Amino acid sequence: xxxxxxxxxxxxxxRHLVGEKTWNLARLRQSGAKVPDAVALSCNAYLDQVKASxxxxxxxGEFRRKKLQDVRWEELWDSSxxxxxxxxxxGLTREFEDSFLxxxxxxxxxxxxxxxxxxxxxxxxxxxxxxxxxxxxxxxxPREILxxxxxxxxxxxxxxxxxxxxxxxxxxxxxxMAVLIQEVIVGNASGVAFSISPERSDCAMVEAVHGLNQGxxxxxxxxxxxxxxxDDLQVASYKPAVSRKKYMIPDAAGVKLTSLPAELxxxxxxxxxxxxxxAEEAIRQEDYxxxxxxTEWTRKEKDLYILQSRPITQKxxxxxxxxxYYSNLTAGFDRLQRLYRIIEEKVLPAMExxxxxxxxxxxxxxxxxxxxxxxxxxxxxxxxxxxxYQDYCIPFGHGMRFFGEIYNxxxxxxxxxxxxxxxxPEKMLSLKRNKMLQVLSQNPDVFAANRSAFLNDRLLDAASxxxxxxxxxIREIPESFFKLLKRLRTANDKxxxxxxxxxxxxxxxxxxDEQAFARELLKLGRASYxxxxxxxxxxxxxxxxxNLVLKEANHRLEQQKVRDGYEDKLKAEINxxxxxxxxxxxxxxxxxxxxxxxxxxxLVGQPAGKGIAAGKARVIDKFDxxxxxxxxxxxxxxxxxxxxTFVVPLAAGIVERRGGMLIHGAIIAREYGLPCVTGxxxxxxxxxxxxxxxxxxxxxxxxxx
Amino acid sequence: MVHDSHYMREVLQLLDExxxxxxxxxxxxxxxxxxxAFLACDNGQKIIFATPRTTRKYVNLKRSPRASILIDxxxxxxxxxxxxxxxNALGQAEEVTQEAELKKYRKAFLKRHPMxxxxxxxxxxxxxxxxxxxxxxxxxxxxxxxxHMPT
Numbered sequence: 001x002x003x004x005x006x007x008x009x010x011x012x013x014x015r016h017l018v019g020e021k022t023w024n025l026a027r028l029r030q031s032g033a034k035v036p037d038a039v040a041l042s043c044n045a046y047l048d049q050v051k052a053s054x055x056x057x058x059x060x061g062e063f064r065r066k067k068l069q070d071v072r073w074e075e076l077w078d079s080s081x082x083x084x085x086x087x088x089x090x091g092l093t094r095e096f097e098d099s100f101l102x103x104x105x106x107x108x109x110x111x112x113x114x115x116x117x118x119x120x121x122x123x124x125x126x127x128x129x130x131x132x133x134x135x136x137x138x139x140x141x142p143r144e145i146l147x148x149x150x151x152x153x154x155x156x157x158x159x160x161x162x163x164x165x166x167x168x169x170x171x172x173x174x175x176x177m178a179v180l181i182q183e184v185i186v187g188n189a190s191g192v193a194f195s196i197s198p199e200r201s202d203c204a205m206v207e208a209v210h211g212l213n214q215g216x217x218x219x220x221x222x223x224x225x226x227x228x229x230x231d232d233l234q235v236a237s238y239k240p241a242v243s244r245k246k247y248m249i250p251d252a253a254g255v256k257l258t259s260l261p262a263e264l265x266x267x268x269x270x271x272x273x274x275x276x277x278x279a280e281e282a283i284r285q286e287d288y289x290x291x292x293x294x295t296e297w298t299r300k301e302k303d304l305y306i307l308q309s310r311p312i313t314q315k316x317x318x319x320x321x322x323x324x325y326y327s328n329l330t331a332g333f334d335r336l337q338r339l340y341r342i343i344e345e346k347v348l349p350a351m352e353x354x355x356x357x358x359x360x361x362x363x364x365x366x367x368x369x370x371x372x373x374x375x376x377x378x379x380x381x382x383x384x385x386x387x388x389y390q391d392y393c394i395p396f397g398h399g400m401r402f403f404g405e406i407y408n409x410x411x412x413x414x415x416x417x418x419x420x421x422x423x424x425p426e427k428m429l430s431l432k433r434n435k436m437l438q439v440l441s442q443n444p445d446v447f448a449a450n451r452s453a454f455l456n457d458r459l460l461d462a463a464s465x466x467x468x469x470x471x472x473x474i475r476e477i478p479e480s481f482f483k484l485l486k487r488l489r490t491a492n493d494k495x496x497x498x499x500x501x502x503x504x505x506x507x508x509x510x511x512x513d514e515q516a517f518a519r520e521l522l523k524l525g526r527a528s529y530x531x532x533x534x535x536x537x538x539x540x541x542x543x544x545x546x547n548l549v550l551k552e553a554n555h556r557l558e559q560q561k562v563r564d565g566y567e568d569k570l571k572a573e574i575n576x577x578x579x580x581x582x583x584x585x586x587x588x589x590x591x592x593x594x595x596x597x598x599x600x601x602x603l604v605g606q607p608a609g610k611g612i613a614a615g616k617a618r619v620i621d622k623f624d625x626x627x628x629x630x631x632x633x634x635x636x637x638x639x640x641x642x643x644x645t646f647v648v649p650l651a652a653g654i655v656e657r658r659g660g661m662l663i664h665g666a667i668i669a670r671e672y673g674l675p676c677v678t679g680x681x682x683x684x685x686x687x688x689x690x691x692x693x694x695x696x697x698x699x700x701x702x703x704x705x
Numbered sequence: 706m707v708h709d710s711h712y713m714r715e716v717l718q719l720l721d722e723x724x725x726x727x728x729x730x731x732x733x734x735x736x737x738x739x740x741x742a743f744l745a746c747d748n749g750q751k752i753i754f755a756t757p758r759t760t761r762k763y764v765n766l767k768r769s770p771r772a773s774i775l776i777d778x779x780x781x782x783x784x785x786x787x788x789x790x791x792x793n794a795l796g797q798a799e800e801v802t803q804e805a806e807l808k809k810y811r812k813a814f815l816k817r818h819p820m821x822x823x824x825x826x827x828x829x830x831x832x833x834x835x836x837x838x839x840x841x842x843x844x845x846x847x848x849x850x851x852x853h854m855p856t
Contacts, residue, residue, distance in 0.1 A: 057783055060783070060787060061787060063787075066845060596710070597710070597713075597852055597853045597854070597855065598710050598712050598713075598850060598851070598852050598853075599850070599851040599852075599853070600849075600850055600851070601841065601849040601850060601851045602847055602848060602849035603848060604845055604846070604847045604848045699847075701847055
């Protein structure tokens with residue numbers, strides 16, 4: 001087959017066809033290192049198949065919908081998900097498919113292989129794209145190999161690759177992807193080696209774990225570490241892993257993390273002498289390639305295999321670096337499960353507990369000293385919970401996307417967001433609250449007259465969060481709120497979900513021995529979907545308690561009822577800014593668009609809720625505007641927050657500046673079956689209150705009528 | 706001022722860069738389209754084009770002076786549909802008959818389109834000015850902005 005190039009046949013002449021990873025391996029083998037047997041599928045296979053299937057045009061259409069600088073990272077995620085699905089569903093030419101299958105079945109028989117990305121730009125000196133594209137381990141059978149080749153192709157369009165594209169101007173349209181198919185060596189120990197240690201320039205560094213090195217690369221298995229003096233190859237220092245409990249082994253679905261057998265827990269993965277040999281190999285490569293190297297190795301019995309080798313690049317360690325933040329979001333299953341447990345067992349109960357304790361304190365009864373102290377205490381609590389929210393809840397939001405990727409991989413559905421229907425929650429707090437408000441709307445006068453009776457109800461409590469934040473006293477709730485309650489009487493009800501048949505199809509796609517994993521994965525996806533909404537509401541509850549004491553302090557200062565010596569202290573507390581979560585925003589802050597003679601006729605965003613609706617725009621730029629919301633209006637906002645969701649049942653459609661299919665607004669719109677367009681740049685300033693709009697939720701177009 | 710706006714600047718740039726547009730006239734109840742060379746004047750308030758008096762479009766314009774011109778930067782490549790910008794100019798077309806004006810337009814037109822010297826100088830060629838009242842500016846395939854020109 002013309003597209004397949006054996007490792008030993010790789011030369012300068014075909015380097016551009018096999019990609020840098022393959023080129024490096026070929027050179028490694030030429031240098032005398034032991035490299036597992038491999039063959040490369042050239043870039044031309046990618047280019048020809050993408051063209052033949054029309055995928056190039058599809059991607060172009062999807063990708064150039066919006067100016068890149070207007071695209072938010074959530075939208076990049078979405079694009080990547082759609083591209084991946086399109087690749088999995090792409091039609092290959094018959095000739096290619098047949099000859100590829102015939103070749104790999106002959107060449108690899110039933111041996112397990114790794115299917116690795118080898119892009120022409122990847123791994124080259126100066127621009128290290130390590131980890132940008134996907135690689136898969138332990139793939140068996142020709143059909144599976146072919147499927148994974150398509151996944152590797154798709155990873156040219158991975159989220160991180162797309163982010164890089166913007167950052168360093170890498171253009172995936174001008175790029176291509178070769179695939180390395182390589183025999184898997186199941187080592188007893190594996191690791192990495194740096195010919196120059198990041199910690200000491202006179203040393204090489206070797207890291208080693210038991211089993212395969214995937215666990216170490218993604219950070220779930222801690223390695224033992226040696227610093228080895230470059231000159232004489234003596235061990236300068238050795239730091240064993242704090243605990244050796246788990247290791248990665250091959251598994252039917254790739255690799256899996258499992259308990260390390262007891263007898264290995266107390267022994268280092270390699271002896272000092274072996275670590276010295278590995279360091280020597282890394283230095284030998286540095287000499288051969290003429291630059292410091294980062295080498296991945298595995299040891300099977302007595303043989304040391306070199307899996308990969310690339311130039312060392314400076315790792316970015318600045319904690320404010322956005323890319324590090326993003327890469328944290330693409331966490332593996334284990335990490336997500338760990339996050340879930342922390343959120344459910346610790347974070348949310350702590351928030352709730354803290355709020356309840358605060359609630360028991362009547363700010364009016366505190367003396368000035370105690371009030372000052374209480375403000376500062378509540379502020380600290382809020383900061384603490386916001387940090388927990390950022391550390392645990394936001395990354396856990398990625399769980400539903402993680403679920404979606406596996407769902408699409410297994411089922412290859414026509415609609416890449418079909419999985420969202422399967423994740424529909426049994427109970428989401430904001431839906432519960434909307435339901436309660438609808439019950440209240442049957443009799444708003446009773447609510448007004450006897451609020452405390454309602455407050456005894458645990459459920460109503462959640463509903464009142466939102467309102468209390470702005471109106472601490474029922475007497476302050478404006479008349480307009482009660483009018484809104486009356487309108488809610490006629491609001492749309494939540495659409496019934498029909499996830500049962502999807503669930504059956506989902507489980508059917510997993511093999512018998514994967515059923516337990518499938519169950520856990522679905523549970524995780526559902527929790528992630530639900531928590532994106534709920535955790536916001538819990539956090540709001542804490543913030544509202546801080547507002548209450550601030551309000552009391554303000555009141556005292558206004559009434560000049562503050563004891564001597566406390567006036568300045570209270571003022572200082574009040575003047576401190578409210579702690580805020582810094583959202584990882586890249587672009588798209590609204591700037592006011594006021595250009596005389598210019599009228600917007602049609603705006604483009606991302607279709608996020610199917611359907612079409614026409615109505616008057618209601619632009620929500622502050623909380624109070626919500627109360628004027630009329631049934632049948634189009635809700636237009638920068639970004640739907642949980643405090644806004646109670647008007648959604650009245651809306652005919654939703655338009656949001658913030659983009660993405662899995663953001664709060666899109667999820668709520670989907671729950672109510674509303675047409676929704678997200679990611680409309682400057683939506684809340686281009687659209688004016690009262691504009692007659694048509695929202696096309698199929699195409700993602702807003703038309704001004 | 707309209708011509709200071711971001712969108713109008715985009716329009717003016719397009720008008721400046723393109724040599725040809727598609728003129729749509731009304732032939733009874735039937736739209737009728739032609740490719741024409743053009744020249745934009747007065748900050749986009751006027752678009753000038755020329756046509757022999759024997760043509761359909763001449764007759765059409767004399768009968769129904771409402772017309773539009775589509776001007777765009779497409780290169781007829783597959784990825785055009787996302788990268789192309791276009792503008793649709795709507796307005797009233799009127800034949801230029803005043804000699805001084807005609808001279809001015811002919812000179813400017815020739816400077817822009819030197820290859821049509823004989824055509825421009827022929828006594829059978831008529832010059833029209835389209836007084837634009839509205840521009841529809843289209844980018845990113847479906848993003849449409851309407852610009853009303855001052856009267």
